Ligand code: SF4
């Protein structure tokens with residue numbers, strides 16, 4: 001499979017099965033679009049109908065043919081045998097330490113932290129028991145992950161601290177290592193918390209949507225007042241520390257139907273001094289007033305291209321700025337197994353709610369028909385079949401993924417989005433999400449080509 | 454080549470097929486910074502490199 005596309009005057013082709021990216025002159029690009037494998041050594045007659053000099057066509061075709069012989073163009077399909085082991089090891093837990101929040105954001109899937117249930121804070125004992133559960137079920141995996149999530153996890157700081165300390169100790173005893181991540185809206189960040197998080201967290205995710213007007217429209221305090229003014233000085237402090245000590249963090253925002261000019265939000269965050277930026281499309285039911293709708297896609301594609309072109313300029317002139325969704329490592333990326341396997345929800349990744357219930361991931365938390373058990377009694381009777389179903393939902397089994405040029409970069413999309421927005425069917429793809437994923441990949445590849453110049 | 458520049462020399466088939474499961478999980482939902490598999494790093498190779506440098 002070959003995917004050809006044009007961005008910012010560049011003619012590009014991604015050879016899907018090998019992952020090779022080619023930058024073409026227009027002639028080779030035009031030829032390529034007329035070819036279907038298998039290729040012959042002889043130049044196909046039909047190419048001489050193109051309005052180019054015959055010798056030039058012949059030369060370009062011979063170059064394309066040589067890539068074909070090297071299996072870098074129209075390279076053959078391959079199938080990866082995923083291991084069929086009956087025990088699925090767990091490597092990551094999302095701990096919902098607070099089903100409560102001190103903001104009321106317009107697009108919040110967690111229902112202001114309530115997750116369709118009551119407001120609740122996870123007790124330290126539950127979190128510690130979850131660590132035991134993780135270590136017991138991690139088989140041979142050494143690098144484990146725990147994500148403090150909410151609601152707003154800083155509302156459960158005692159639990160965060162107790163679990164981190166306990167987790168470090170338990171992991172060391174077991175000859176393993178846990179990387180902790182925390183996602184916060186920043187409202188409760190004071191200097192002491194900043195210092196603690198910087199020291200203990202492997203990664204920090206800081207939620208802010210971009211420009212003050214955009215941010216404050218969506219991200220609100222129940223009592224009123226600007227969330228932007230409250231959080232930005234603290235986020236800047238934290239980001240500066242992380243940039244200095246080379247530790248990982250992201251500022252992350254969400255764009256909705258109300259700010260389709262989101263590249264301005266990305267550059268606003270860059271101009272505030274943040275180097276690691278993620279701004280991503282909201283996922284909501286189609287009838288929600290903030291939802292991204294089909295008719296907005298062309299506008300969003302243009303915006304992504306604009307962002308990529310400007311990023312290429314800024315990066316070439318030495319600016320340190322990374323837009324998370326355009327990060328792709330073409331040379332040292334993950335192995336094919338990882339590319340095929342996808343997000344791992346329900347399998348290697350599980351979510352734990354405040355009372356200790358287990359769900360396939362944070363997006364399923366509170367959906368009773370997806371409950372997998374709890375950390376005290378372990379997996380329930382339904383879990384085996386459900387986890388198997390999650391495991392076998394991947395780019396080889398989802399019909400739309402099989403013919404998608406982005407499959408080895410995307411890994412098969414978000415199961416939760418399929419369940420929520422595509423009528424409960426895991427094997428379907430969340431259409432809007434896929435369209436945007438494909439566009440982002442094109443832009444990411446464009447950026448790679450530009451930076452290789 | 455005159456008409457074509459290939460950007461990456463390595464391809465998937467070059468990356469050792471390992472599937473060891475040590476790399477970070479990759480959630481694509483917006484509230485988790487939408488990792489796709491492509492923007493994850495391989496922890497296995499890092500380790501191999503480290504071993505080579507010993
Ligand atoms: S760490 Fe590397 S080799 Fe192991 S599963 Fe992840 S990408 Fe594959």
Ligand code: SF4
Pocket residue numbers: 395398400401402404405406407408410411412413414429433434435437438
């Ligand atoms: S973009 Fe959609 S169709 Fe393509 S691989 Fe991802 S989930 Fe599948």
Ligand code: SF4
Pocket residue numbers: 343344345349360361362363413414415416417479480481482485
């Ligand atoms: S199902 Fe969606 S939200 Fe859940 S872990 Fe996978 S990508 Fe993330």
